[in-house]
Amino acid sequence: MITIAAALALTILLILSMENLALPRLRRRSIFRRMSLLSAMPAVVFFTTLTMISYRPCFSAVATLIVFAGIIVANNAKFAILGEPLVFSDFRLLREAINHPALYVRYIGLWKIVAVCLAATLAIASAVVLEPPLAEREHIDDFIPTIVYLATVLGMIYAIVRGPLRGTFVTLLRTFGPTANVTEDVDKLSLVVCLIFYFFLAGESDRPQPGLPRMAQGKAAGKTRIANPAPAAAKRFLAQRGPDIVAVQSESFFDARKLHRVVPRDLLSHYDRRAREACYSGRLSVPARGAYTMRTEFAFLSGLPNAALGYNRFNPYLQLCKQPVWTIAHLLRSQGYRTVCIHPFHASFFDRHEVMPNLGFDTFLDIESFGDAPSFGPYISDMAVAERICRVLGEASDRPTFIFAITMENHGRWEPGRLDNQAPDPDIEKEPLGCPSLGLYLRHLRNTDQLVARVTTKLASRRSDGVFCLYGDHLPSLPNAFRTAHFEDPRTDYLVWRKGGATPRLLDTSADVLGQLMLHAAFSPQALESPQRAAVSAE
Structure with missing residues (x-):
């Protein structure tokens, strides 16, 4: 003893x-x-x-x-x-x-x-x-x-x-x-x-969090049904075909030109062009840093600020989303939309094969649907995702389509040798700021820019209207580059573009509000609340 x-x-x-x-x-x-x-x-x-x-x-x-x-x-x-x-x-x-x-x-x-x-x-x-x-x-x-x-x-x-x-x-x-x-x-x-x-x-009903509006509380954390905060104007499309909507959650995307002048100014030329025509664009506050894609993903789809989820905020897919939860996919499906989620990785990752149907998607296309699609580095390329989006848009249907794509190409870690089988990019230094990982990241970012061009061109060529949204899920994990550049801004970037152009608005917003801005662009923005109010996050 x-x-x-x-x-x-x-x-x-x-x-x-x-x-x-x-x-x-x-x-x-x-x-x-x-x-x-x-x-x-x-x-x-x-x-x-x-x-x-x-x-x-x-x-x-x-x-x-x-x-x-x-x-x-x-x-x-x-x-x-x-x-x-x-x-x-x-x-x-x-x-x-x-x-x-x-x-x-x-x-x-x-x-x-x-x-x-x-x-x-x-x-x-x-x-x-x-x-x-x-x-x-x-x-x-x-x-x-x-x-x-x-x-x-x-x-x-x-x-x-x-x-x-x-x-x-x-x-x-x-x-x-x-x-x-x-x-x-x-x-x-x-x-x-x-x-x-x-x-x-986790999973227990939480007491109201201080500082959160009533709309964001109550049913958010522990209940299976969440009140529908959808803009009322969306319901007017019951009698007519709505625009096709494509939302792309781009892995580790942000406008890296904000980091340092060593980054080529024309790195995101197609993104810049669409941002000049966009309904909304700007900086995006996200509930993740360097990882935890599912947090931003859920915030965008559900419209719920991360703080409203209580102990489920760390991984909403672990327990909360194992039951049906209201999202913009549910709303659009109720208006007659096909709802398709595309992710060029394994369906079981983060249990998306169980979660996505509960979030309102009719179809989930994972890596198995990409066959022998090309990779750029270790993962399926952004251009392969763009082509898959265009193929879904081209499928004959009398229903409008909502596509939510989650890319993988620019997922870390950006290690030496990652792109040795790819032709070099003469405009991007191998070691900008003395960081080889940053050089590799920028080469992937160039491909994201090509995705923007391909998908928006496809939407513009179609007879039906189209809306395109792209945003970054979180900053890349590049601590050395950020430290060297004294860069401390945790936000990513986004744009919401509509075919035919619009009066561009520069708005800094958050992931939980971005879905509403996308619906503003799709469904008669003039009939809805002012975008300045919508751009204020519940957080």
């Missing part, structure tokens, strides 16, 4: 010390503080469980410390790149990292992962070999204490996760004052505790 107590005490002390290293650190923390007992509880449960299974307290202490250290290292790495601490929904991405390692492993480094795994395996194996169990268990009766303990723990977990104690447990968690502001909560509650709290609170 003395050995167990000593190992547990040392584990708790080291865990509390390691918690002090977790980012962000908004204020000085002492090892022993008001939340120390709460912070230690996950370590106590984990240590006790391993001890009851192995009867090796030193092994249990080493394993517990390795697991908690791994969580803190992963948290700090994420915070350094994306400016956000680790959240519970990130663990859901472990499956994606296994299925699609190229999207994740590159950011950490394969050899670093291998080294960490080998070191952890060696440490645990050494502890098992060098430490004899506290008692030998030779008969089945010797395992009864372990079986009783595990049954009790698993029963309690079931009771609070899915059983009768869930409501009581959630109420208890709320008494500690979590805010769904992950930066503040990690600093106040500790990292691991915050992960546990958010896991249980």
